[in-house]
Amino acid sequence: MCEHSTKLVAWLDGELPADDASNLGQHLNNCRECAERVSVYRQISDDLKDYCGHVMPVESKSRPHWGVPAAAGALAAGLLIMLLIPRTPPTTIAVPPASATPAPEVAFEKAAPKMTRKVVRRHPAKPVQRHDALRQFSEPEFQITIPAEALFPPGAVPEGVRFVADVSIGADGTAQTLQLRPY
């Protein structure tokens, strides 16, 4: 083995002092064995760099991006809450039975101020649209299907259990029906 063989890797890495590097460079022109070794070491170094460059994707693939699932989960959770919270029926005010004795008439005319100011509307007010009118049309506008993985956090759904939630959304934006079905 050539006496210079122990310095070849250091020469390849540029770690030798300038004089030693120069001498070794001249030696490589004359020593075929060392030149071949340098070629092998260079090849293995390049392979190692190649390997290290590909051994891991720089951006983690195992760490899930939660943006879309989180948004879908939040939407599904909101819809579920809307469905699960019982709607309180409109409170009905019990009207007392009509009394036999008529209520005393209040003299509104007397209480009203005498000086009234007449308001003249230049533009007649538009009739107020009642939003309640929309509620009359509660036919589902569209239906969305949410997978179980988007409804629950990772690991909450047991393995082997796969289902989706069909949610019908009405014209007023409220969830009309929720149906779970396996797939």
Added chain:
Amino acid sequence: MSDSLPLTLPASCGTTRRSEATTLFQELRKPLLRYLACLGLSADDAQDVVQDAFLTLHQHLQAGGAKENARSWLFRVVHNQARNRQNRYERRYSAPLDEQADQIPDDGTPEQMVLRKEKFKRLETALEALSASERECLLLRSQGLRYREISDVLGMAISTVGETVDRAIRKLAEKCNV
């Protein structure tokens, strides 16, 4: 090994400090991640370790520390963190390397990919056969560290680093039949 910083440059203004940290982050993030992955950390663990290291470096720079040898300091910090995590998880360096060989991107013909995968497999096997110090020296060298920086990271003499790298390269060449 202590992570204390023997850095002595005078402090400069906060903006310069921030830009120094940003430059270091852009320059060294990928090499640090790759080094940690080669040591056997999962991608998520590697991301956490690198993030912590840069946070500490940022605090150090904000406090007026210098960045002269920040490169070897960062590698030293993440190296020690990797060892701590591996001890905690009772894992060995060689364990995860096999799993990561399948992450080679599809950027060639099927024949090229097969050949490349086989080459990496041989390289992994050869790396696993090295001693810990030989493997660490080689991996740090692959990330572009000079022998002086490797000696800082691993706490070895520079001459020992040279001998270790030389011995490790010879072993790899022999095992891989290059």
